[in-house]
Each structure stands twice: as structure tokens, then as C-alpha cells.
Amino acid sequence: MNSLSVRYYTRTIQSHQHDYYQLVLPLFGYIEIEVANVAARVGVGQCIVIKKRQLHAFKSDENARFIVADLDNLPTNLLTMPSPCFTIDDKLMSYLNFIDKQLHSKAADDESHLAFELFLLLLSQQTAGNYIDPRINNVLLLLKNNLANNYTLVDMADIACLSVTQFKTVFKQCLHTSPVKYLTRLRMEHARSLLCNSDLPIAIIGQRVGYEDPSAFSRAFNLYYKQTPRELKRHL
Secondary structure, three states: OOEEEEEOOOOOOEEEOOOOEEEEEEEEOEEEEEEOOEEEEEEOOEEEEEOOOOOEEEEEOOOOEEEEEEEOOOOHHHHOOOOOEEEOOHHHHHHHHHHHHHHOOOOOHHHHHHHHHHHHHHHOOOOHHHOOOHHHHHHHHHHHHOOOOOOOHHHHHHHHOOOHHHHHHHHHHHHOOOHHHHHHHHHHHHHHHHHHHOOOOHHHHHHHOOOOOHHHHHHHHHHHHOOOHHHHHHOO
């Protein structure tokens, strides 16, 4: 088996099982899946593990896109995960975007083999510490898909069905940072990606990450990266 592919699913609930392990890692959007008595909404930056002959039901928006790994065997670290759903680290997420591009081109067999081996290596480095409380996970998925919205702590806590104090405590336990700092990081990283990889005007990029005022966006970006969006563009 041992293969990687890009897949799309539909809003119609499907249910099946197979004689190999399968990992679903979203590139865009999310998948709603029930497996091993766990119902989860798995989004970008996460992975769901489906074991051999494990019945699972799933659906997603047709526009969502996923890297799917079909494996003969799982890395040992994934066999001991406390939940089938966990958050992946930045290295693996970045590599998935590379794999996405590679799978859309005709790579030589040796290149495909090396790409798969590196995927397994990065997979073996994922830890149980990446497990995210489902209540916090609901907030993360919303933030990642709606960076232009100005969610308050009260909004986030309501989504997690927690008080603001409880929400901040549980969030920090899961992500080791505050909700505000985490949202700022998401916004700044996405803004930098758009500045480096698109021709969108700086003002539009600011709007896409939650800043209607271009000056406020420039100040926030400069505070985070020690250079303004214009300075970054000049050095590309």
C-alpha cells in the first residue's frame, strides 16, 4: 500500500472500512468524521488516524482538499496517541503543501519514494503533546478559516462552551500561549505568506487577516516581524 494522494469528499455521509491504516490531513477546509467512538471535525493543521478494519463515517464540503496516506504500518508513536485526532507540527504542515504540489506533477519514482520516506520521518516526530481538547479545537478551526473576523475572548469562550477564565486556562494548557497571541501569530504568518506569494495589494492583505485600517496592519506586522509589509515586499 504505502501511498500518498490528494482527495476530495462530499457532503453526503459515507461509511466504510479497509485493510490498511489511513491518515487524513486537511490542506483546505475540514472533514467531519466519526471513528473509534470519537466524533471530530478535523481541519488544517491536524491529522485523523484510522486503523485497519476500523469502521468510520465521514463527510466534508466539496471544496475541501486533503492529503490522504494509506499505510501498511503505523509509526510507533501514532499507535500510542491518546486520541485518533491530533495537531501536527509546523514542519509536517509545510511539507504537506510541498507534497500537494508534487502530487499534481509527474515525479520520478525515486523522487516519490524519497518524498514518502520524508513524510514518514516527519510523522514519526509527532507527539502526544499535540493532542488538542475538542472544545479548543472548535475554536482553532473557526479562527483559521475566518482570520478576517475580530473574535473577542467572549466569542471564543462561547464557542468552546467555557467561561472566559476557563477558556484561557484550557487554551494555554493546549497551545502553551494565550488566545490573543495565537490569533496574532496566525494572522501574521498568513499575511506574510500572502505578501511573499501573491500580488494582492497590502491593504487587501490586511483586510484578509482582520485589519481594516492599513496603518494598523502595518504597525502590527512591524511589531511582529520587525519590518513593515512594504519593507518585506521591497526585499523579495
